[in-house]
Amino acid sequence: xxxxxxxxxxxxxxPVAEQLGLxxxxxxxxxxxxxxxxxVDIRNPQQDTGLDDCERxxxxxxxxxxxxxxxxxxxxxxxxxxxxxxxxxxxxxxxSFKGFPVIVSTSPPHEGQQEWIGQLIRRDETKIYINQKGxxxxxxxxxxxxxxxxxxx
Numbered sequence: 215x216x217x218x219x220x221x222x223x224x225x226x227x228x229p230v231a232e233q234l235g236l237x238x239x240x241x242x243x244x245x246x247x248x249x250x251x252x253x254v255d256i257r258n259p260q261q262d263t264g265l266d267d268c269e270r271x272x273x274x275x276x277x278x279x280x281x282x283x284x285x286x287x288x289x290x291x292x293x294x295x296x297x298x299x300x301x302x303x304x305x306x307x308x309x310s311f312k313g314f315p316v317i318v319s320t321s322p323p324h325e326g327q328q329e330w331i332g333q334l335i336r337r338d339e340t341k342i343y344i345n346q347k348g349x350x351x352x353x354x355x356x357x358x359x360x361x362x363x364x365x366x367x
Contacts, residue, residue, distance in 0.1 A: 217243040222284050223252065230274050231256055236267055237310055239296045249288045252279075255296040257310065263295035301362045308337040308361075315364035318342060320357040331364060 224241050231238045240255040256271050257263045272293040279285060302308055302316070311334055318330040330351060332344035341352045342361060 217245060219243055219284060223279070226278055226282060226284065227254060227275055230278050231271060234267070234270050234274060235260065236263075236271055239307060239310060240304070247290075249290055250285075251290045251292055252285065253292045253294070255294055257295055259310075268293045268295065301360055302334075305337070308334065308342075311363060312336060316344060316361055317364045318344060318353055318361050319359045320353060321359045322357060324353050324357050334361075 220241050220243055223243070224238065227238050227241060236256045236258055238254060239257050240253075242253045244251040244253065254271070254275065256267060258267045272291060275293065276291055279291070302311060314334055316332065316334045318332075320328055320330070324330070330344060330346070330353060332346035332351060335343040335345055335350065337343070337355070339355075341354055342358060344351050344353070
């Protein structure tokens, strides 16, 4: 379940990232730690996300968070790139990683296969669409157990 502070933090973080030419991929607030940890995953759509991108985002977001006082108590801010073996969950992730290689796992098997590898085209209400060597594969969402980025480009 999403922490109630995540939506206002997201509303603040997205324009900060956009000003830096970055995208927010995910935000998680771990309140079970002391101090709590706010983890923000970003990506640079123009090139591989680097340490410089994370540092710029960390400084800019920290200043914006301090100015608004959304988080009243002490916390640790972690800004990182999501990593290539990342599982896709949200609509924003499916949009951000359009065209990326993915592995789609299904249960029960779809058309006799439990694992589909291809480039992500899109996701709608009922299916996920991937490109597999020029052929569009439509996989029902009801059969999908996970979709993750494929690190073997």
